[in-house]
Amino acid sequence: MTAIRVLLVDDDPLVRAGLSLMMGGAEDIEIVGEAADGREVESLVDRTRPDVVLMDIRMPSVDGLTATELLRGRAEAPQVVVLTTFHADEQVLRALRAGAAGFVLKDTPPAEIVAAVRRVAAGDPVLSPTVTRQLMAHAAGSAAGTRRTRARARIAALNDREREVAVAVGRGLANAQIAVALFMSVATVKTHVSRVLAKLDLNNRVQIALLVYDAGLLEEGEADGH
Numbered sequence: 001m002t003a004i005r006v007l008l009v010d011d012d013p014l015v016r017a018g019l020s021l022m023m024g025g026a027e028d029i030e031i032v033g034e035a036a037d038g039r040e041v042e043s044l045v046d047r048t049r050p051d052v053v054l055m056d057i058r059m060p061s062v063d064g065l066t067a068t069e070l071l072r073g074r075a076e077a078p079q080v081v082v083l084t085t086f087h088a089d090e091q092v093l094r095a096l097r098a099g100a101a102g103f104v105l106k107d108t109p110p111a112e113i114v115a116a117v118r119r120v121a122a123g124d125p126v127l128s129p130t131v132t133r134q135l136m137a138h139a140a141g142s143a144a145g146t147r148r149t150r151a152r153a154r155i156a157a158l159n160d161r162e163r164e165v166a167v168a169v170g171r172g173l174a175n176a177q178i179a180v181a182l183f184m185s186v187a188t189v190k191t192h193v194s195r196v197l198a199k200l201d202l203n204n205r206v207q208i209a210l211l212v213y214d215a216g217l218l219e220e221g222e223a224d225g226h
Contacts, residue, residue: 003030004121007050009067010083011036011059015106019054022110029117038062042070045078051121055100056083057091065095072099072203079120097210099203102126125206151214157199163217165192169205170212 006029008016016034023029032048035041039062041053053071057064068080082095082103092103101120104113116126158166161182168178175189182189193205202208212218 003028005030005032005050007033007053009035010056026114038067041067050078052117053078053080054083055080068095068100069098081120096206101204125204147214148216151211155215162192162196166196166208166212167217170209170218
């Protein structure tokens with residue numbers, strides 16, 4: 001079994017020590033490096049080639065948001081999981097829009113953090129439907145109208161089936177659930193998800209969900225009784 005390579009980024013040495021300790025006992029996870037600030041991240045990624053970066057948001061020099069944007073703009077970028085103390089924070093939302101695969105709270109039980117790393121390494125986002133709804137509700141604000149116009153323009157690039165799949169992803173459904181709801185195979189769902197990501201130039205399912213929300217498609221589905 002190839003170990004999942006993890007880079008820890010947090011300005012609190014106690015947090016890094018705790019994370020390293022809790023994940024050090026997992027045979028399939030290897031801590032390949034630690035950083036105390038976002039400015040160290042790119043060079044460490046070049047040297048250690050992590051699969052997953054656990055990224056604190058608030059750091060003194062270069063914050064986790066900036067570091068996430070820089071990483072996700074690279075070819076073959078590692079997955080980023082945001083570390084936070086808030087369930088629905090504007091900076092967390094911005095990190096997810098920048099391409100983070102999800103977030104975990106710093107007081108999350110150790111086993112769940114380990115499970116989150118495994119899920120992200122396997123290509124699954126770390127956001128429950130409940131947390132996704134919290135973040136989306138938090139996103140509503142003065143710029144909602146502008147976001148909706150832009151999001152609808154982007155969604156227009158999808159065909160009808162791709163749009164249905166995108167809305168299902170926005171509701172937090174897994175591939176198997178989408179397959180049942182839309183009467184297609186799981187393999188076909190995966191193909192549609194891949195096409196949606198490519199057409200919309202997105203990194204992961206979390207970004208699909210946020211774009212679908214911005215476009216108001218979830219509200220339309222609820223109005224239609226779906």
